[in-house]
Amino acid sequence: MANQQQESSRPWILEALPLLVVILIxxxxxxxxxxxxxxxxxKQPQRSKKH
Known part of the structure; x- marks a missing residue:
């Protein structure tokens, strides 16, 4: 349990960054x-031939 608590101490923005990058791409x-x-x-404008 203590190990999991320590692991998720990173800021939430760093946790979400890969997902945000994928969404932006x-x-x-x-x-x-x-x-x-x-x-x-x-629609392309009609071209008129002029000689």
Missing amino acids: AAHVLALVYWIYRVATE
């Missing part, structure tokens, strides 16, 4: 995928 990947989707499906 996932959010950026989703934003990138969404941005690529928006660019790919955006």
